Amino acid sequence: MVIARPIIGKHRNIKNRINVILFAIFLITPFIRIGGIPLVLIDIPARKFYVFGLIIWPQELYFLHILLLFLGFSLFFWTALAGRLWCGYACPQTLFTEVYDWIARLITKDRFGKPSMKKKDWAIVYFVWLMMSIFFSLVFLSYFKPIEETIKEVAQLSFFIPTTFIPKEWVIFMFLSTGTAMFNMVYFRENLCRLVCPYGRFQTALLDKHSPIVTYDVKRGEPRKQPSEKVGQQKGDCIDCKLCVLVCPTGIDIREGLQVGCLHCGLCVDACTTVMSKFNKETLIAYKTMEQIENPHSKIKYFRPRTAIYGSILTLLIIVFVYLLVVRVPIYTSVLRDKAISNIYIPNQGWRNGYEIHIGNLSFNPIDVEIQVESNHSFNKLIDSSEIHIKPEGYEKVRIILEYPESNGKLDKYSVPVSFIIVNKNNGKHKKVVKTYFTFPS
Ligand code: SF4
Ligand code: SF4
Incomplete structure (x- = not known):
């Protein structure tokens, strides 16, 4: 610990x-x-x-x-x-x-x-x-x-x-x-x-030679002070006080090079800055890029292909998120065929199919909805409730029967496509379409 x-x-x-x-x-x-x-x-x-x-x-x-x-x-x-x-x-x-x-x-x-x-x-x-x-x-x-x-x-x-x-x-x-x-x-x-x-493990793939990392200046620091030497006798600047190790939350010695356990928190930078300031010297540990280690006068390049690509992806994700938010219709719908009234024929009236429509209100406000039917053929709509009121975050099940009148003559098809359009009456722009079929008895 x-x-x-x-x-x-x-x-x-x-x-x-x-x-x-x-x-x-x-x-x-x-x-x-x-x-x-x-x-x-x-x-x-x-x-x-x-x-x-x-x-x-x-x-x-x-x-x-x-x-x-x-x-x-x-x-x-x-x-x-x-x-x-x-x-x-x-x-x-x-x-x-x-x-x-x-x-x-x-x-x-x-x-x-x-x-x-x-x-x-x-x-x-x-x-x-x-x-x-x-x-x-x-x-x-x-x-x-x-x-x-x-x-x-x-x-x-x-x-x-x-x-x-x-x-x-x-x-x-x-x-x-x-x-x-x-x-x-x-x-x-x-x-x-x-x-x-796992993040510490794939950090090397995310960093490149322009990413700032916490590094120890080997050229200036080494050879560090040996136990037998007094401070000032050593050849390098590091006095081996080990303060940088003592303040490290993961207990690593940054002088051994970049390690998975290094969080790049900069506390060892503070430690060495404190120690070196007593000798009027610059810290041996600092945030630097690999490029700056090789070429000390170079500046950090923030704009480069890697950052540009990640930045573009982030921008794209924001645009997609905002777009989906703007076009979002806060209504959920699904349709199931009602097995009790599936595919029946009533003499002198017509053919009937029943459906169970599930409507969810995905908003924090109550809504009133209306169910419209869209098809290339004309149907009578028999619905169990003319007022469909759904409370905030609520959910309703509505049974609806479509009747294809006999007076229209039987179609020479087993089934025809039908769509139910669920319209929010409080906000006409909010519509949801569910597609299904109307079938005739064979
Ligand atoms: S704090 Fe600085 S001087 Fe002390 S051991 Fe670490 S690198 Fe060396
Ligand atoms: S940056 Fe933080 S984690 Fe890394 S060696 Fe220094 S003190 Fe330890």
């Missing part, structure tokens, strides 16, 4: 500011309601996703796919442009580790992680971490289940599925999430970045 030593400096300050913003977003987002509608809620049992005022139903998962593609390509774009920004500054693993360690330092008054830290201190820290893990798990749960429901069930001590001793899903979720958080913070920590996280 690596416990990084705190350090002050430029990158630490930037990280602190970003941490505060990201942490506030994490804590506040699931509790924000706009007009009673959650800002973000992944309602798995109802199979609905509330994302920034948009409600995404299973039929509209392409919105979620575009969003995920956008996030994926954003990662590629920012990595190519500015290195592993995600790992060093935005990854939840980095963020939470720093929050847990910060609290532990407040409790133990900077004895945290040092040999002077007593067992009693550890017990208090672990207890507080457990409380924090429960609280954060509750916040995390609120992204999937409204907090009001959780509070109500806790107040009613309703932890099990009625008449069984099987815990409810959210109770299992809380146990797993709390357990994972504790295991991660108490034991696993840096191993997640060094051994598990």
Whole structure:
């Protein structure tokens, strides 16, 4: 378990500011309601996703796919442009580790992680971490289940599925999430970045010689001070104080070169800047591109084919998303043939087919809909309800019978295509078409 030593400096300050913003977003987002509608809620049992005022139903998962593609390509774009920004500054693993360690330092008054830290201190820290893990798990749960429901069930001590001793899903979720958080913070920590996280592994494919990375100046630093030498006797500038290793959240030695475990967080830059400033020298560790290492006077090239391609893909995804949003009709429809009235003939009247039309209101407002029939042939429409009112996020089933009058004469066909057009009467532009067939008895 690596416990990084705190350090002050430029990158630490930037990280602190970003941490505060990201942490506030994490804590506040699931509790924000706009007009009673959650800002973000992944309602798995109802199979609905509330994302920034948009409600995404299973039929509209392409919105979620575009969003995920956008996030994926954003990662590629920012990595190519500015290195592993995600790992060093935005990854939840980095963020939470720093929050847990910060609290532990407040409790133990900077004895945290040092040999002077007593067992009693550890017990208090672990207890507080457990409380924090429960609280954060509750916040995390609120992204999937409204907090009001959780509070109500806790107040009613309703932890099990009625008449069984099987815990409810959210109770299992809380146990797993709390357990994972504790295991991660108490034991696993840096191993997640060094051994598990796939992103660190394919970073080399995303970085090129123009991407900024944290590098150690081997030419200036080596040969570093040897244990037998005094500071100032060494040939290179590195005094081997190891502060850069002590402040590293993954415990790596950047002097050994670019490694999978390096998050490019810049804390070792702050450490070496502090050390070298005492000798009026420039830091040995800095954000540089491979190009700048070979050619120290070169400038970072932000605009290059890789960033242009990723940037264009991101722009395209935004355009497609906005277009789909603009042309979106918030009505879902499907049609099933009604087996009870399928394909019958009523003498002196005509042929009849029954249908069951399912209509979902994908918006937060009530709608009134009308069902129109479109075909090359004329049908009588017998419907079980002339007023179809669907409440917000509601769903209705409407039975409809089409009759082909005998007076039109039987068609010499087994079936003819028919379309049902579901029109939102409150907004005539919102229409959905479902295609089916009208069949005649053979
Ligand atoms: S902080 Fe700088 S001087 Fe100290 S060991 Fe690291 S590279 Fe060398
Ligand atoms: S080596 Fe430096 S940049 Fe890399 S993770 Fe450690 S402290 Fe952060």
